[in-house]
Amino acid sequence: xxxxxxxxxxxxxxxxxxxxxxxxxxxxxxxxxxxxxxxxxxxxxxxxxxxxxxxxxxxxxxxxxxxxxxxxxxxxxxxxxxxxxxxxxxxxxxxxxxxxxxxxxxxxxxxxxxxxxxxxxxxxxxxxxxxxxxxxxxxxxxxxxxxxxxxxxxxxxxxxxxxxxxxxxxxxxxxxxxxxxxxxxxxxxxxxxxxxxxxxxxxxxxxxxxxxxxxxxxxxxxxxxxxxx
Amino acid sequence: xxxxxxxxxxxxxxxxxxxxxxxxxxxxxxxxxxxxxxxxxxxxxxxxxxxxxxxxxxxxxxxxxxxxxxxxxxxxxxxxxxxxxxxxxxxxxxxxxxxxxxxxxxxxxxxxxxxxxxxxxxxxxxxxxxxxxxxxxxxxxxxxxxxxxxxxxxxxxxxxxxxxxxxxxxxxxxxxxxxxxxxxxxxxxxxxxxxxxxxxxxxxxxxxxxxxxxxxxxxxxxxxxxxxxxxxxxxxxxxxxxxxxxxxxxxxxxxxxxxxxxxxxx
Numbered sequence: 001x002x003x004x005x006x007x008x009x010x011x012x013x014x015x016x017x018x019x020x021x022x023x024x025x026x027x028x029x030x031x032x033x034x035x036x037x038x039x040x041x042x043x044x045x046x047x048x049x050x051x052x053x054x055x056x057x058x059x060x061x062x063x064x065x066x067x068x069x070x071x072x073x074x075x076x077x078x079x080x081x082x083x084x085x086x087x088x089x090x091x092x093x094x095x096x097x098x099x100x101x102x103x104x105x106x107x108x109x110x111x112x113x114x115x116x117x118x119x120x121x122x123x124x125x126x127x128x129x130x131x132x133x134x135x136x137x138x139x140x141x142x143x144x145x146x147x148x149x150x151x152x153x154x155x156x157x158x159x160x161x162x163x164x165x166x167x168x169x170x171x172x173x174x175x176x177x178x179x180x181x182x183x184x185x186x187x188x189x190x191x192x193x194x195x196x197x198x199x200x201x202x203x204x205x206x207x208x209x210x211x212x213x214x215x216x217x218x219x220x221x222x223x224x225x226x227x228x229x
Numbered sequence: 230x231x232x233x234x235x236x237x238x239x240x241x242x243x244x245x246x247x248x249x250x251x252x253x254x255x256x257x258x259x260x261x262x263x264x265x266x267x268x269x270x271x272x273x274x275x276x277x278x279x280x281x282x283x284x285x286x287x288x289x290x291x292x293x294x295x296x297x298x299x300x301x302x303x304x305x306x307x308x309x310x311x312x313x314x315x316x317x318x319x320x321x322x323x324x325x326x327x328x329x330x331x332x333x334x335x336x337x338x339x340x341x342x343x344x345x346x347x348x349x350x351x352x353x354x355x356x357x358x359x360x361x362x363x364x365x366x367x368x369x370x371x372x373x374x375x376x377x378x379x380x381x382x383x384x385x386x387x388x389x390x391x392x393x394x395x396x397x398x399x400x401x402x403x404x405x406x407x408x409x410x411x412x413x414x415x416x417x418x419x420x421x422x423x424x425x426x427x428x429x430x431x432x433x434x435x436x437x438x439x440x441x442x443x444x445x446x447x448x449x450x451x452x453x454x455x456x457x458x459x460x461x462x463x464x465x466x467x468x469x470x471x472x473x474x475x476x477x478x479x480x481x482x483x484x485x486x487x488x489x490x491x492x493x494x495x
Binding site: 118120121123138139156 | 376381383390
């Protein structure tokens with residue numbers, strides 16, 4: 001129901017585009033006048049690629065009305081992309097994800113166990129998710145993590161990442177010389193390493209564990225926005 | 230004055246704990262302190278043989294713990310070195326004959342009677358080890374420059390830290406020629422992995438075998454490198470912790486030295 005306060009045409013900025021809400025049962029001529037008035041100030045500055053969501057409300061001849069106003073907008077203001085709210089909702093998830101990448105990612109509790117110091121022979125570290133160790137791992141130690149294992153030091157013991165069945169986990173160390181590594185259910189021993197001082201990481205490629213130079217072959221460079229792992 | 234109890238441990242067997250205990254004990258006694266060396270390897274005693282006192286054993290540590298004799302009855306005085314006493318282990322029991330509680334109990338008496346009490350810990354990490362470290366104030370971990378010894382020493386260091394006993398490292402049986410060639414790990418490699426303070430480096434010395442078989446303390450031979458090294462270790466434990474560590478190297482010819490300085494390899 002139209003009251004005096006409810007304007008027949010409302011425009012709201014949404015993300016990269018506009019959300020135009022048309023009050024139902026408003027005559028087309030009135031809509032045209034209102035649209036012209038509202039869009040006038042930025043007629044020239046409107047980007048063609050800007051997405052406009054046209055919300056005509058719940059009407060029985062919804063489709064026609066929407067098309068009518070849509071065509072008018074396209075003709076007069078040269079807008080290419082005019083969609084209904086329903087189409088937006090299905091693509092809503094993707095938009096939200098991209099929106100996340102532009103704001104600060106914050107998390108109140110941590111899934112990662114961070115320890116500092118030397119892990120000695122006979123000791124073992126277990127964590128359900130990720131493991132970060134700032135220190136050295138002596139031969140004879142066992143590290144087990146449900147997620148990734150990142151060692152900021154020398155890794156000389158055994159490391160099992162991605163337990164029990166995550167083959168996407170990685171094991172990274174600044175000095176990568178483990179006795180044995182396990183990612184998910186795949187085990188590898190006697191891995192060659194290029195030598196001191198080169199950060200390397202083990203990951204699964206085509207069913208086997210391979211060790212690569214991390215800086216040269218960083219697989220995460222290809223992910224364009226930060227994703228919580 | 231309260232005596233200090235130092236346990237000499239290693240994890241791995243055969244690295245030189247007994248030799249080190251006998252030698253450091255002798256060196257401390259020669260320096261004027263009243264020292265008791267205690268053999269904690271119940272059932273497999275050999276500290277008495279190394280010190281040449283095996284024919285004078287009447288009582289042992291198990292007798293002391295079970296009240297069959299007093300501490301001064303079990304302690305055998307060494308006739309060559311003033312102030313050095315041995316409390317031997319028993320030959321026919323095993324490691325279950327004692328408990329850590331027993332050791333804590335008699336340690337009170339030992340501390341009253343001696344300045345230094347050196348416990349010769351048996352190999353392993355089971356009851357024998359637990360008994361030996363029960364009353365210890367400090368520890369010396371003996372390690373040879375071999376991967377197996379380092380692995381076991383690492384475990385023992387972890388266990389000592391858990392008991393809040395500060396460990397110090399003694400790298401034993403170093404062969405400088407092999408280290409030079411790259412066949413043997415250097416003491417620096419050992420220290421990098423174990424990461425505790427160094428109390429001394431001891432070279433491989435054939436004199437040790439001769440001393441053991443004859444029962445003469447190696448610290449009394451002036452021409453023995455190992456003997457001199459143990460003497461320095463005793464000084465570091467006895468109030469001179471900053472005595473510099475001597476790293477033995479193979480004597481290089483003049484030209485080799487120049488080459489290695491410029492960087493032309495070994």
